[in-house]
Structures are given as structure tokens and as C-alpha cells.
Amino acid sequence: MNNDLTIRRRPIVAAALGMAALGVMATSPAAWADDPVSVAAIYTVPTEQQWVSRIHLALNTAADRGDIVYTYSENVSNSDYERVMREYADAGHDLLIGEVFGVERAARQVAEDYPDTAFLMGSSFGPSGDNFAVFDNWIHEPSYLTGMVAGSLTETGKIGMVGGYPIPEVNRLMHAFMDGAREIDPDIEFVVTFLGSWYDPPAAKEAAFAMIDDGADIMYAERFGVSDAAMERGILAIGNVIDTQEDYPGTIAASAIWHMEPTIDRAVEAVADGSFEAADYGQYSYMAYGGGSLAPMDDDLVPQEVQELVMERQQEILDGMFRVNVNDSEPRSN
Numbered sequence: 001m002n003n004d005l006t007i008r009r010r011p012i013v014a015a016a017l018g019m020a021a022l023g024v025m026a027t028s029p030a031a032w033a034d035d036p037v038s039v040a041a042i043y044t045v046p047t048e049q050q051w052v053s054r055i056h057l058a059l060n061t062a063a064d065r066g067d068i069v070y071t072y073s074e075n076v077s078n079s080d081y082e083r084v085m086r087e088y089a090d091a092g093h094d095l096l097i098g099e100v101f102g103v104e105r106a107a108r109q110v111a112e113d114y115p116d117t118a119f120l121m122g123s124s125f126g127p128s129g130d131n132f133a134v135f136d137n138w139i140h141e142p143s144y145l146t147g148m149v150a151g152s153l154t155e156t157g158k159i160g161m162v163g164g165y166p167i168p169e170v171n172r173l174m175h176a177f178m179d180g181a182r183e184i185d186p187d188i189e190f191v192v193t194f195l196g197s198w199y200d201p202p203a204a205k206e207a208a209f210a211m212i213d214d215g216a217d218i219m220y221a222e223r224f225g226v227s228d229a230a231m232e233r234g235i236l237a238i239g240n241v242i243d244t245q246e247d248y249p250g251t252i253a254a255s256a257i258w259h260m261e262p263t264i265d266r267a268v269e270a271v272a273d274g275s276f277e278a279a280d281y282g283q284y285s286y287m288a289y290g291g292g293s294l295a296p297m298d299d300d301l302v303p304q305e306v307q308e309l310v311m312e313r314q315q316e317i318l319d320g321m322f323r324v325n326v327n328d329s330e331p332r333s334n
Contacts, residue, residue: 036066036067036068036069037067037068037069037094037095037268037271037272038068038069038092038093038094038095039059039062039068039069039070039071039093039094039095039096039097039268040070040071040072040073040088040091040093040095040096040097041055041056041059041070041071041072041073041096041097041098042072042073042076042081042084042085042088042096042097042098043055043056043072043073043074043075043076043098043099044075044076044077044078044081044098044099044102044198045074045075045198045199046074046075046199047072047074049198049199049224050223050224050240050241050242051099051122051137051169051198051241051258052074052099053241053242054137054241054242054258054259054260055097055099055122055260055264056072057260057261058259058260058261058263058264058265059072059097059264061261061264062261062264062265062268067265067268067272068095068268071088071093078102078103081098081100081102081103081106081107082103082106082107082109082110085098085106085107085110086110086113086114089110089113089114089117093117094117094118094271095117095118095119095120095267095268095271095276096117096118096119096120096121097119097120097121097264097267098121098122099121099122099123100121100122100123101122101123101124101167101169104123104124104125107119107121107132108128108129108132111128111129111131111132112129112132114131115129115130115131116131117131118131118133118267118270118271118276119131119132119133120133120134120135120263120267120281121133121134121135122134122135122136122137122169123135123136124136124167124168124169126280127278127279127280128278129278130277130278131276131277131278132278133267133276133277133278133279133280133281134280134281134282135260135263135280135281135282135284135285136168136169136282136285137169137173137241137258137260137285137292138172138282138283138285138286138291138292139173139241139256139257139258139285139291139292140172140173140175140176140324140325140326141176141286141287141292141317141324142256142257142287142292142293142294142314143173143174143176143177143180143240143256143324144176144177144179144180144313144317144324145180145254145256145294145310145313145314145317146177146180146238146239146240146254146255146256146294147176147177147178147179147180147181147182147183147238148180148181148183148184148306148309148310148313149180149238149253149254149297149302149306149310150177150180150181150218150220150236150238150253150254151180151181151182151183151184151185151188152184152302152303152306152309153218153236153253153301153302153306154181154185154188154217154218155217156215156216156217157185157187157188157189158188158189158190158191158214158215158216158217159181159188159189159190159191159216159217159218159219159220160190160191160208160211160212160214160216160218160219160220160226161174161177161178161190161191161192161193161219161220161222161331162193162194162195162204162207162208162211162219162220162221162222162223162225162226163192163193163194163195163222163223163331164194164195164196164197164198164199164222164223165194165195165196165197165198166194166330166331168328170194170222171327171328171329171330171331172326172327172328173222173240173256174192174220174222174331175325175326175327175329175331176324176325176326176327177220177238177256178190178331179324179325179327189333189334190331190333190334191211191214191216191333192331192332192333193207193211193333195207195223198223199223199224200223200225201223201224201225201228202225203225204223204224204225204226204229205225205226205228205229206229207226208221208225208226208228208229208230209229209233212229212230212233212235216235217235217236218230218235218236218237218238218253219235219236219237219238220237220238220240221237221238221239221240221244221252222240227239227244227247227248227251227252228248230248230251231248231250231251235251236251236252236253236301237251237252237253238252238253238254238255238256239252239254239255239256239295240255240256241256241257241258242255242257242258243255243257243295245295245298250298250300250301252298253297253298253301253302254294254295254297254298254302254310255294255295256292256293256294256295257292257293257294257295258285258291258292259285259290259291259292259293260285260291261290261291262284262285262289262290262291263281263284263285263291266281266284267281287314287317287318288318294310294314297310
């Protein structure tokens with residue numbers, strides 16, 4: 001292991017083999033390999049950030065099972081990203097994982113230069129070469145369901161939405177949420193703003209306060225800080241990617257959850273059995289694969305008849321009888 005990195009790096013040693021697996025896989029990926037797969041991850045934000053926290057959780061789960069040995073770097077700037085990728089590849093890790101939205105060209109060049117290393121990267125674009133696979137958080141389906149909840153609960157008919165950047169990964173979830181709310185009330189007004197940052201809770205909180213002051217009585221919390229504002233002002237919020245109901249009691253009515261385990265498990269299995277190739281792993285974030293879910297709704301906040309309506313729609317999605325529209329364009333206030 002190269003220890004010359006100036007960024008923070010923490011190794012996690014895998015636990016004993018044979019622990020119960022999470023997610024939808026019936027067998028541990030390590031069953032196909034003599035040794036655990038060596039995985040390194042590169043994150044541009046803290047592991048506490050919503051999106052990255054789900055990847056980090058899935059990798060820790062695989063490490064706890066003994067399927068992988070996991071190390072990672074967080075808070076890596078875009079200017080350092082390529083260097084860190086190359087150092088991990090030079091160190092001999094089998095699989096590199098990260099999010100390359102700001103460094104697409106450089107990351108793909110690294111993969112080309114290391115053909116014997118597997119790469120699985122969060123990306124707005126498709127796979128490339130023989131070893132650069134991509135993933136995404138396609139949780140538009142549960143996002144639609146949370147929109148139905150919000151549309152049923154708003155009294156002012158105005159919903160505030162605070163996002164990080166207007167990229168497809170964010171846009172499609174916001175649009176799905178808006179579509180779900182409009183199923184309940186086509187005349188709902190949405191106030192939308194983007195922070196220009198993936199992790200700025202104070203700015204997100206201030207943006208939410210402005211929307212609440214303008215009449216929004218439900219907030220779509222795409223970023224940390226929004227739910228804090230909602231809780232302080234005594235209105236409801238909808239969670240995204242992670243379940244924060246326990247952190248904001250009486251505030252989070254519903255949440256769309258991303259489960260990265262199905263994606264990670266399949267990639268690790270492919271590396272372990274030698275079948276890894278450039279592919280799009282996005283489908284494994286769909287509800288049908290266990291990659292997305294609707295968190296249990298708060299019984300004190302969401303009436304039973306609303307929950308029943310939402311669960312009926314969820315079953316239709318799972319049965320293939322209802323398809324949530326995918327819209328990657330930038331959502332705007334109406």
C-alpha cells in the first residue's frame with residue numbers, strides 16, 4: 001500500500017467469512033474466490049453525505065461478511081481524483097469504486113491505462129472499454145411514491161425543493177417526486193433551487209427557510225440542512241436516499257431509500273469469478289432488484305388511507321403495471 005497520500009485514508013479489514021449477507025444475493029460473492037476482493041473507493045465528499053454514505057454502507061457490509069478488504073479516501077478534490085485513482089491501481093487493488101461526475105475523461109483514461117483493474121463508477125454516462133462499468137441511484141420509483149405522500153399532505157399547495165446540482169441523478173428524482181405529487185393534485189406549486197454544492201447544510205437550511213417563509217408547507221430534502229429548517233419551523237419534509245426519520249421526529253413523513261448492496265454484491269462477484277466487464281449496473285438500483293425502497297411511513301403523520309393508496313401504487317410498480325417516467329432535464333419552479 002502506498003502511504004504517500006496527503007488525503008485521509010482509512011483501511012477496513014474484512015471480518016471472518018460466512019456472515020449473513022444483506023441485500024438480494026443468496027450467496028456470498030467470496031464463495032467464488034480464494035481470497036477477498038481488494039476494493040478501494042474514492043469519494044469527493046465526506047462519507048456522511050447521503051449519496052456516498054449508501055455506497056460506503058454497502059462496502060462495509062461486504063467487508064463485514066469477509067467478501068472484500070476495503071479501503072477508501074474521502075474529501076478528494078477533482079484535481080486530485082486522477083492521482084488517487086492511479087495510486088490505488090498501482091497498489092494492486094482489484095476493484096476501484098467512486099463517483100466521477102466532475103472527472104469523467106480523466107477517470108476513463110485511468111481505466112484504459114490499467115486494463116487488469118476493474119472500475120465501477122457513479123456516472124451520468126455509459127460504460128467504456130473493457131473494464132469501466134458505471135452505476136447510478138435510479139430510485140425514481142420510490143421518489144414518485146414520496147411525491148404522492150407530499151401531494152396528499154400539503155395544505156398550502158406549495159412544496160419547496162432544495163437540490164445540490166441540476167445533474168441527471170438529481171433531476172430525475174425531483175421530477176419523479178413532482179409527478180407523484182401531481183397525481184394527487186395537478187395544481188401543486190413547486191419552488192425549486194440548487195445550491196451549487198453537494199454538501200453545504202447551512203446554505204440548504206437558509207434556502208429552505210426562504211421557501212417556508214414564502215408559503216411552502218412541505219420540503220423535499222435532497223440535501224442535508226433542509227430537514228433541519230423544516231423541523232425548526234414545524235412543517236413536514238420528505239427524505240431522499242437515506243432514512244432520517246429518527247433524526248427528525250415528527251418531521252419526515254416519508255423517504256425514498258437507495259440500497260447500494262445489490263450493485264456492490266454483483267460487481268464483487270464478477271471480479272471474484274473473473275467475469276467483470278464494462279456494463280451499466282444502474283438497473284440494480286430499481287425496486288425490483290432491492291436497490292430502492294420506500295421507508296416505512298410515519299403513522300402519526302401519514303393517514304392510513306394515504307398509506308394504502310401509496311402501497312397500491314408501489315405494488316403496481318413492482319408488478320410492472322406502472323412505470324415511473326424518467327426525466328433528466330433540470331426541474332424548475334412553476
